[in-house]
Each structure stands twice: as structure tokens, then as C-alpha cells.
Amino acid sequence: MGEVTFLEVSKRFSLRVDGEVHHVQALDRVSFTVKDGEIVALIGPSGCGKTTALRVAMGLDPSTGGRVTVDGREINGCGYDRGMVFQHAELLPWLSALQNVMFGLEMKGVRGAPLREAAEKYLHLVGLRDSKNRRPHQLSGGMKQRVGIARALAIDPKVLLMDEPFGALDAQTRETLQAELLDIHARTGKTILFVTHDLDEAVLIADRIVVMKNGRVQEIMNVPLKRPRPDLSLVRGTPEFAETRYKVWRAIHDGAAVHRWSI
Amino acid sequence: MVDIANRQDKAAAAPETETAERKPLPRWAITLVSIVVMLILWEIFGRRVNPVFGSYPSAIAVAFWELAVTGQLWSALYDSLRPFLLGYALAILIGVPLGLLIGGVRVAEAALGIYVTAGYAMPLVALVPLLILWLGLGFAVKVAVVFLMALFPICINTWLGVVAVPKTLIEVGKSFVAPDIVILRRIVLPATLPYIMAGIRLAVGRAVVAMVIAEFFTTISGLGAVIINSANNFDTATMFVPIIILMLMAVGLNWLIGFVERTVAPWQAEIAGRDRE
Numbered sequence: 001m002g003e004v005t006f007l008e009v010s011k012r013f014s015l016r017v018d019g020e021v022h023h024v025q026a027l028d029r030v031s032f033t034v035k036d037g038e039i040v041a042l043i044g045p046s047g048c049g050k051t052t053a054l055r056v057a058m059g060l061d062p063s064t065g066g067r068v069t070v071d072g073r074e075i076n077g078c079g080y081d082r083g084m085v086f087q088h089a090e091l092l093p094w095l096s097a098l099q100n101v102m103f104g105l106e107m108k109g110v111r112g113a114p115l116r117e118a119a120e121k122y123l124h125l126v127g128l129r130d131s132k133n134r135r136p137h138q139l140s141g142g143m144k145q146r147v148g149i150a151r152a153l154a155i156d157p158k159v160l161l162m163d164e165p166f167g168a169l170d171a172q173t174r175e176t177l178q179a180e181l182l183d184i185h186a187r188t189g190k191t192i193l194f195v196t197h198d199l200d201e202a203v204l205i206a207d208r209i210v211v212m213k214n215g216r217v218q219e220i221m222n223v224p225l226k227r228p229r230p231d232l233s234l235v236r237g238t239p240e241f242a243e244t245r246y247k248v249w250r251a252i253h254d255g256a257a258v259h260r261w262s263i
Numbered sequence: 264m265v266d267i268a269n270r271q272d273k274a275a276a277a278p279e280t281e282t283a284e285r286k287p288l289p290r291w292a293i294t295l296v297s298i299v300v301m302l303i304l305w306e307i308f309g310r311r312v313n314p315v316f317g318s319y320p321s322a323i324a325v326a327f328w329e330l331a332v333t334g335q336l337w338s339a340l341y342d343s344l345r346p347f348l349l350g351y352a353l354a355i356l357i358g359v360p361l362g363l364l365i366g367g368v369r370v371a372e373a374a375l376g377i378y379v380t381a382g383y384a385m386p387l388v389a390l391v392p393l394l395i396l397w398l399g400l401g402f403a404v405k406v407a408v409v410f411l412m413a414l415f416p417i418c419i420n421t422w423l424g425v426v427a428v429p430k431t432l433i434e435v436g437k438s439f440v441a442p443d444i445v446i447l448r449r450i451v452l453p454a455t456l457p458y459i460m461a462g463i464r465l466a467v468g469r470a471v472v473a474m475v476i477a478e479f480f481t482t483i484s485g486l487g488a489v490i491i492n493s494a495n496n497f498d499t500a501t502m503f504v505p506i507i508i509l510m511l512m513a514v515g516l517n518w519l520i521g522f523v524e525r526t527v528a529p530w531q532a533e534i535a536g537r538d539r540e
Contacts, residue, residue, distance in 0.1 A: 060434055077440075084438040090431045094453045094530045103449070107439035135530055155439065 001071050002081075002158030002191035004034040004057060010065030011052055011215075026052040028215040029066065034159070039185060039192040041202035044212035044252060050195045051163055053212070057193065058084050058161050070158060080108055083152030085162040089144040091136040097147045098123060098132035104155045122150040125184060142173035149181070153188065162194035166201065174198075178205055179232050186228050199252075203244045204232050211251040219251045315497045322500040323507065330489070330504055339505065343485030346402055347474045350409025354466060358414045359459055362421025366455075367447060372422075379422065383415035387473065391480045405477040412473035413466040420465065424458025425451055457531045460524040467516045471509050 011027035026049045034040045042050040055061040057068050059078040067074045070081050078084075083104075091100045101119040110118060123132050126146035136144055145165055152160055165181075166174040178201060185192060196202050202209050203223055211218040224240050235241055302320050309319025330336035364371045365379060391408060398404040428451050436446040478487025486505035493501035525532055 058438060060437060078438050079440060082438075084434075086431060086435065088431070090429075090435050092432065092435070092450065092453070094528070103435075104439045107436075107441045107445070137530070 001036050003036045003071055004159055004191065004193060005069045005072075006030050006032050006053065006057070006066070007069065008066035009053070009056060009063050009068060011049070011056060011061065012064045025215050027056065027063070030212075030215070030217055031066075032210050032217055032220055034191055034193050036191055037189050038208065039194070039206045041206035041209045042193065042195045042212060043197065043199070043202045043209055043248065044218070046197065048212040049215040050212050052215075054161050054163050054193065054195050057159075058082055060084075080155050081158045083155055083157035083160050085145070085148050085152045085160065085165045087164045088168055089136075089141075089148035091139075091144055091147055091151075093136050096133050096135055097128060097139065097143075100136070100147050101151045101154050104151050108155050118154055119150075122154040123147070125153065125187070126150045126180065140173070141169050142177055145169065145177060146180075149184070153184070153190070157190070159191045159193060162192065164195050164197065167197065174201070175232065181205060182229055182232070199245055199248055200236070202248060203241055204229070204235055209244075209248055211248060213252070218254070221247060221251070315499060318500040318503050323503045326498070326500040327504045330501065335489070336504070336508075339484075339486050339489050340508065343474055343478065343487070346405035346477065347409055347470060350406040350473070351413050351466065351470045353406070353410045354413035354417055354470070355463060357410075358417030358462070358466075359421050361414075362418040362459070362462070363425055363447065363451070363455070365418070366422040366425025367451060376422070379415060379418050382411075383419055385411075385415075387412055388476055388480070391476065395481055400482045404481050405474070408477040408481075409470050409473045413470040416465040416469060417459070417462040420458050420462025421455060424455035424462075427458065428454040453528070456528040457524070460520060460528065464517055464520050467513050467520070471513050475509065 009027055009030045010025070012023060012025055015022045015024055028049075030049070030053055032040075042053060044050050052061065056063045057075070059075050059082070069075065070079075075082075091097075092103060095103065098116075098119055101122055102115055105115050105118055120129070120132065123129055126149055128143060128146050128150070131139065131143060134143075136147075139147065149160075149162075149165070166177050169177065181192075182205060184190075194205070203225075206223055207227075209221045209223060211221065221244070223244055225235060225238070225244070229235050306319050306321060309317055309322075312319075314322070327336070361375075361379070365375050366372065387408065390411075391404075394404050394407055398407055432450055432454060433446055436450045441449070474485075475487045475490070478485045479491065483491055486509060489505045490502055493499070
């Protein structure tokens, strides 16, 4: 099981700009559910609160209202039921790829032979068995993010939370990793909530897309594409992909931004 | 699918250069040439100066030999090194944890930070008479002077290092529910290590100066005594011997610390691309 529910989650913080205090409503009564085994994308213009929502779900930032539950239990700070994949992988530079994966496991209290076995198993899962002794600076951007994914998966969380995981990668590597993520999802069945600003990525990977704007949920859309999606290049050619992509695009650009340019 | 991706990534990450590059002159060779040129120039111009007002390498070498064979130099060096090493070691042992504390705990930063910042600029020479009143003229006061001079750069650098640890790395620890003490040991300390080593390096020069100050102002002893006595006798060449030994000692310690840094924190040099020299 691994069902994440946002219930009227709000987040307010104050910001001092040129001596004036501004109150920012980063999240305004955000509610949606990610069902067990589902992949949900959070998308929206920058500053819409999508990353804040993810950080609140992880427990890295406290909410100022509402609650987030995992399988009905309200979260209180970070926990091993959720695994976080950071935007720039954020590997510890003094540890090898294997040791980085082991880090999370060690924190969870895994010791001895199972520790190494589990870490190697997840490095293998992300296709990095042969590079386990490299340190982060000896890995390419794509490899780093694979280690980041392995580190989060290794603690066997119910939910994988990903903050623009492929945003910093070049187009080819991004496509490879998107396909691999779907592959990993098919094999592990983890619930995945991920933040992205890439329309294609959202439609290709997600089952549902939550469009956010100004801290609110603007729209929640189903992606009418069947699983499994073994060949993403074929998916791109389907009319459903184009149609959904356009609908999401309209939802994001609904309002001022479009009209301003169409005078 | 996974394997293909892996191979592509490996090609992208391979740092090895396949064509042999033309090797530039190694660093040590440049330093050596610089030293030789410096010594020759000093020798040429030093000989034209009245030996009371200056000296030159060959005269200093002769003076060094005389001090060395009589054993005077070695006993002076031993007398100097004992308080130096103890004071310096204490400064590391106390400065690093203190810096970690001030950098890591908000209350400690607010309560203690100001003393460390002020202490760094403290005119220590002016305080030596007071330290003598407290600790006497012997070994203890020399240790104290070296300790006080070396403590602050180590502490401040450690502090700055902790503050500079990327917030996201700490969040990695938090996301795996690591307790604060584990985050400190497994994330903050390794990330701060390059700063700590830089602080320890900066402290070498200050500790050497402190040692000589202590020897001038308390019981005249060690290498400081050799400097004072030969200066009083207008024996400038002999006076230069301990000065040069102190400078060599600082350079040697610096190199040693650099070596330790590359051993305990090799990733730093690797990240900066300085590992292939």
C-alpha cells in the first residue's frame, strides 16, 4: 500500500523585501490523492507551489494548515514510508555510488551483509552495477540521478517523491531515464509523486496530472494512455498524447498569460 | 534498455584523455628554479652590504654549520618545538569542536561567535605580560601564547565551513530521518573538512610567530633566544639561521597538512580537478 492524500494543505510564509514584509501563500488548501501504485505529476509555472507541496509531503517543510496522510496516517516530519529524489541528486561527494545508496539504508538501521546486498540490488536495478565504486564527480548527470533514485528506493518506501528529477539533464539522458523510471515502476509498483515543469514528461509518465497555479490546484487530469508504456517514442505519436498535452498546456496557460499576447 | 543507457553514460563520464598531452613543467621544478634564482640574487647583493646590516646565504650556511656541530641549534629547536606542538595541537583539539558548535547551533553562534571574532583580532602581544602574571615565565605560558594565536583561525574557519554546508545535503540526511548528531558526523563534518584543513594551515604561520613572541617576552629560550643573542652580538648571519629554520618549518608543516588533507579528504582535490598534478 502507499496512498498519499493532501487534505486542505496550506502553507504561508513571510518574506522581507526592501524592508516590507510580504506574506506569501505558497499553498492554498491543496487537496488531491495519489492512489496506491499510481504515478501523479505536479505541474505548473514556477512559483506555483508544486515543489513546496512535495517538500511538505516529504516532511522537510511543515504545513501551516491541513494535513498530508500516507495510508491514512498523518505524516509528522520525514519517515521511511517516503523516499525523496532530489532535483540535483544531492549525492554525498565523499562517498562512492554504493556508499551513497548504503547511506539511507544505514540510517534506517540496516547493518552487515543485508546492507551491502540491498544497496547492490538497487544499484543493479538502476543499471549502475559496474560503477558502484565511482564517486559522484566521476559520474555523469544521468548516472548521479540514477544513484539518487536507487538511494531513495533502497529504503523500500511506500511512496517515491521526486522533485524535478530529470530537469537538469540533457534531452537524450532525460528520455532514457523517463523510460527507466517507468520500467522501475512496473517492477516495483511504487506510488510515485513527481514535480516537473516539462509537459511531455508529465503526460508520458503520469497516470494523472495535477495542474497547480498560485498555490492552488487548478485542475486534475487523467492521462488516457494505457500501461505499460514500453516504448515512449510510440506514445509520443498517439493522438491521445497530443490531445492530453494540449489540454494540460491550456490548463497551465489559462488566464492572463495567453490573453496578454492575443491582443 | 538499461544496459544501453549505462554504456552511453559511461562514455559521457570518461575523464581519461586519449591523446598524450604535452606535459607542462611540474610545479616543484618551478619552485626549485625560483629558489635558486632567489638565493643567487641574495648572495650577489648581500655581499655588498655591511655584515651587521644584512647577510647572505653562504655566510648563513657557515653560521648554520657552527650552530649545528656545537649542538646549540638542536637543543634550541627542541625547546621551541615542545610548546609549539602542544599549543598547536590543543588549538586544533579545541578549535574544531568549538567551530562546529558555533556553526551548527544557533544559540552557540549568538552567544559565543562574537568572542571568537573579537579574539581573532586580539593584540596578543599586549596580553603576554598578563599571561605571564597568570602562568609564570616557563613552559605553560609559551603553550598558552601559541594556543591563543592558533585557536581563532581554526575555530573561525570551521565555523564558516559549517555555515557553508549546502542546505540540500543536510536535507538528504533529514529525509532519511537521521538524528542531528548523525547529520553532524556523517554530513556536516566531512563537508566542512576542507575548511577545517584550511584553518589548520592558516594557523601554522600564526603559531610560529606566537612561539617566537613567547620566547622573546617570557624566559628567553629556544630559537627565539638564538635570534636575540646573535642580534645583540651584531652576528646577523647567525641571527638568520633560526629565522630561516622557522620559515622552513612553516613550509614543511604546510606541506604535511596538505598531504593529510589529500589523504583524508581526497574528493575535494578531485572535484576541483587538482588531482592530476
